[in-house]
Amino acid sequence: MYCHISAGGLRGLESYVAQVEVDVSNGLPCFDMVGLLASEVKEARERIRVALKNAGVKMPVGKITVNLSPAGIHKAGTAYDLPVALCIMAAQGMIPAKKLEGILAVGELGLDASVKPVRGILPMVQQGFLNGIGECILPLSNLKEGMLVEGALVMGVKDLGEAARYLCCEEPEREILRKKAKRSVRALPGSETETDGEQTMDFGVIQGMQDEKFAALTAAAGLHNLLYVGPPGAGKTMLARCLPSILPPLGQAEKREISAIYSVAGRLSQGSLLEKRPFVAPHHTVSDHALAGGGAIPMPGLVSLAHKGVLFLDEMAEFKRGTLDILRQPLEDRVIFLAKSGGNFLYPADFMLVAAANPCPCGFYPDRARCRCTSLEIRRYHARISGPLLDRIDLFCRVEPMPFDRLWGAKDAKSSASETESGWDSRLMQEKVMLARERQARRYAQTRIVANGRLGPGEIARYCSLGLSEQQFMEQATQQLRCSARACHHALRVARTLADLEGQEKIRVRHLSQALHYRKGGELYRN
Amino acid sequence: MLESFWLCNIRGIGAVSVRRLLEAAGGVEGVKNLGRRTMEETVGKKRADALERGREEKCRQRAFDTYYKYRRNGIAFLPLWHPDYPARLKQIADPPVALYVKGRLFLEETKTAAIIGARECSAYGSWAARYFAVGLARAGVCIVSGMARGIDGIAGGAALEAGGRSLAVLGCGVDICYPPENRFLYERLAQEGGLLSEYAPGTLPAAHLFPARNRIISGLSDLVLVTEARSRSGTLITVDLALEQGREVFAVPGRITDPCSGGCNRLIQNGAGIAVSPEQLLKELKTDADRGIPAAFAPAAGLAPLRPLGQKLLKILDFEPKCLDEIMTRLEEQTGAQTACLAEVTEELVRLWMEKRIRCESGRYFIEGPAG
Known part of the structure; x- marks a missing residue:
């Protein structure tokens, strides 16, 4: 007796619909699974055998052959347990075989026949829906995730028996069962999103630091990469943690895109769409594979998890040079290309880089009263960050330690100073960012450019045109401040954003000079 | 000259031995023909052996070849008894027995001032170094420095830029540029100024060579100016040497809260002269400040008026x-x-x-x- 059902397979971030075929025929009793399976899929035999027994189903006596097609694609993960078990039950006649048609089943089985959650539900259901398989049976704990795909009929099950009962029903009853399952998960607490467990902070809690806040605002408004340099304890990390709070809120399409990545990484634990922009802050001991994505069929790395969000590198100079150099390609192409034994993969990695670094090994340069680092030591320290990576950073901002009296005194002044930059909070800054982004969106409507920070050299000439006096100013700047051509480009991009922040179409001298302040003035120690 | 070069470059015979041998023999020719007994009496058995080996024709020939090689590369050799040997240096307690010179020595014609200070200097220190170097160099004073990172290099470079004279005393062979980032200054000094060292060309920089180099810096100078030094700076070694050699020591005062100027302020406290302006130092050197203070320090002309x-x-x-x-x-x-x-x-x-x-x-x- 032959029957088949659809299952979801993952290959990197992409998902495909796999067919689970089961045939029970006469012969010596045995249970074979074929279809280029990883060992966890082969082990499914034992899980299924015991689960069926505990669900009160007798294993058919005969030669059971299970094939997962397309048989040429390597299959891994435990999501095939449920479809195989359901198919075996159908092959025994416990479920009418034609009722399995047009159904996608995903789930891991426990020995007690319970159905356990798996990763990658969102892309699987999405892919199934696109292929015309609109009805899915999912583990109950993954149901919320499956419900994110609009239009798909998703059913969550606790155990094998429930799945079988559902399949035996006809449509009106199925609808009732689906609604019941949905009600039960809606009651589950918490739809809080999980982005590395990082809490976003509000810029309002930071007193003073007008310069630093303004740099953050500019970076967010134009999607510029940003580097904070300053002594330990000055607030670099705090500033960076506040940054996601002023980025524009995620659109629905973006939410889906990011959530799919998190689903594949198994980090969408609460089963709802990510609401906040990702903020990924790897420790400086992070391995190359963790950052880029590792494995024969690679799991998304941190650069992909930071997609559409912020990748924050604290203590940038402490990272291994090779690890940092991985970022060069994603920063350029906005995707990461992984060539692995399992094939070539292209993962999205469109993040905003925010980094913090000490100015020297002890951290206090140029405060000569505390810093005794020699120029050689400082140069070596900076040489750890490769030049090409620094070249992709538009904004350099020096973070100064706050004097004690101002730290406390500022609180009293806050009420009166809410109009100035030092009193800015995240809500106000986000509004400014949104306005600037709108201007950019209008300007780049016909192109693929997202924001000013993503302008290429050719596009800079087109969109950052200067008037005569501005041109003269830039010429002077190149000579007097010894700007390289690249530094000029960066300054122009930033100036474009500064003009957008002011709501102006024309770049003025004040925008250029402010951009130069952030590009040239904050530049790392160079001798 | 060849003979002197040979004597100063015998393997196993250092500067002290050379001086003793010369005293015993009364001249380079004498050393060549010195008897074994006198040799042993003056420098001991081991060095006497070394000298005998060095007196072999093969070794002498090798020394002569080296001498010509240096000459071809523009490196002059100045033994202590040479008429061009700096007179100021002869007066100090332990003058180097020979100097290797690349470029020119203008010592006899002019007054000299050493400008020294910390390698890791602040903006103020580097400004002061430049200010005094330019001011003194314009009045014809030769600036002596160590071409080190920081103050030394800045002072030497500024003097040349102002069209003045500058000498650098190196702690390695004169054919080696150390520190490497001063390559530009090194080349310029070889062309327009002078580089000198008591170490033979090819000697690599080593930490123990530098303190000895400092006695030459102060020895060559009529006046030693410290622009910036921390309270436990290596610069203060040079100051001690300068005082032993009877040189005038001046220090640029700094803020009392600034650790970078701690050494300078301490020097002033201990009686060093207070350097306030180049003119004052010129007066001290009894040179006329005829050319006045450099225009480089007035803001450039033709600027828009201040907003x-x-x-x-x-x-x-x-x-x-x-x-x-x-x-x-x-x-x-x-x-x-x-x-x-x-x-x-x-x-x-x-x-x-x-x-x-x-x-x-x-x-x-x-x-x-x-x-x-």
């Missing part, structure tokens, strides 16, 4: 680098109200920076020279 905000900012800024936040706070304090906006202040600062009225380093702004 009101620029004037306010220039009043706030000084030697000590200040960050934007601090400048803003000061500005608010001064004007009383919140009249300044961040963008305007930044613009003005960058303009001033471009006009070279102020400077910016790692995000902090400061004034380099005296205002006006």
Whole structure:
């Protein structure tokens, strides 16, 4: 007796619909699974055998052959347990075989026949829906995730028996069962999103630091990469943690895109769409594979998890040079290309880089009263960050330690100073960012450019045109401040954003000079 | 000359032995024919053996070849008994037995001043080094320094740039540029100034060679000026040597809170001269400041007149680098109200920076020279 059902397979971030075929025929009793399976899929035999027994189903006596097609694609993960078990039950006649048609089943089985959650539900259901398989049976704990795909009929099950009962029903009853399952998960607490467990902070809690806040605002408004340099304890990390709070809120399409990545990484634990922009802050001991994505069929790395969000590198100079150099390609192409034994993969990695670094090994340069680092030591320290990576950073901002009296005194002044930059909070800054982004969106409507920070050299000439006096100013700047051509480009991009922040179409001298302040003035120690 | 070169380059015979041998034999020719017994009496058995080996024709020939090689490379050899050997250096307690020179020595014609200081110097220290180097060099004083990182290199370079004379005493062979980042200065000194060392060409820089080099710096100079030194700086070794050699020592005063000037202030406390201006030092050197103070330190001509905000900012800024936040706070304090906006202040600062009225380093702004 032959029957088949659809299952979801993952290959990197992409998902495909796999067919689970089961045939029970006469012969010596045995249970074979074929279809280029990883060992966890082969082990499914034992899980299924015991689960069926505990669900009160007798294993058919005969030669059971299970094939997962397309048989040429390597299959891994435990999501095939449920479809195989359901198919075996159908092959025994416990479920009418034609009722399995047009159904996608995903789930891991426990020995007690319970159905356990798996990763990658969102892309699987999405892919199934696109292929015309609109009805899915999912583990109950993954149901919320499956419900994110609009239009798909998703059913969550606790155990094998429930799945079988559902399949035996006809449509009106199925609808009732689906609604019941949905009600039960809606009651589950918490739809809080999980982005590395990082809490976003509000810029309002930071007193003073007008310069630093303004740099953050500019970076967010134009999607510029940003580097904070300053002594330990000055607030670099705090500033960076506040940054996601002023980025524009995620659109629905973006939410889906990011959530799919998190689903594949198994980090969408609460089963709802990510609401906040990702903020990924790897420790400086992070391995190359963790950052880029590792494995024969690679799991998304941190650069992909930071997609559409912020990748924050604290203590940038402490990272291994090779690890940092991985970022060069994603920063350029906005995707990461992984060539692995399992094939070539292209993962999205469109993040905003925010980094913090000490100015020297002890951290206090140029405060000569505390810093005794020699120029050689400082140069070596900076040489750890490769030049090409620094070249992709538009904004350099020096973070100064706050004097004690101002730290406390500022609180009293806050009420009166809410109009100035030092009193800015995240809500106000986000509004400014949104306005600037709108201007950019209008300007780049016909192109693929997202924001000013993503302008290429050719596009800079087109969109950052200067008037005569501005041109003269830039010429002077190149000579007097010894700007390289690249530094000029960066300054122009930033100036474009500064003009957008002011709501102006024309770049003025004040925008250029402010951009130069952030590009040239904050530049790392160079001798 | 060949014979002198040979004597100074015998393997196993150092500067002290050479001097003793010369005393015993009464000249280079004498050393060549010195009897074994006298040799052993003057320098001991081991060195006597070395000398005998060195007297073999093969070794002598090799020494002569080396001498010619140096000559071809523009490196002159000056033994202690040479008429061109710096007279000032002969007076010190342990003059180097020979000097290797690349470029020119202008010592006899001019007054000399050593400008020395910390390698890791502040903006103020480097400004002071340049200020005094240019001022002295314009009046014809030869600036002696060690071509080290920081103050030394800045002073030497500034003197050359002002069209003056400069000498650098190296702690390695004169054919080696150390530190490597001063390559440009090294080349320039070889062309327009002078490089000298007591170590044979090819000697690599080593930590123990530098203190000995310092006695030559002070020995060559009529006056030693310390522009910036911490309270436990290596520069102070040179100062001690200079005092032993009877040289005038001057120090540029710094703020009492500035650790970078701790050594200078201590020197002043202990009776060193206070260096206030190049003219004062020139008076000390009994040289006329006929050419006056360099125009390089007046702001460049043809600048646009200062805007009101620029004037306010220039009043706030000084030697000590200040960050934007601090400048803003000061500005608010001064004007009383919140009249300044961040963008305007930044613009003005960058303009001033471009006009070279102020400077910016790692995000902090400061004034380099005296205002006006």
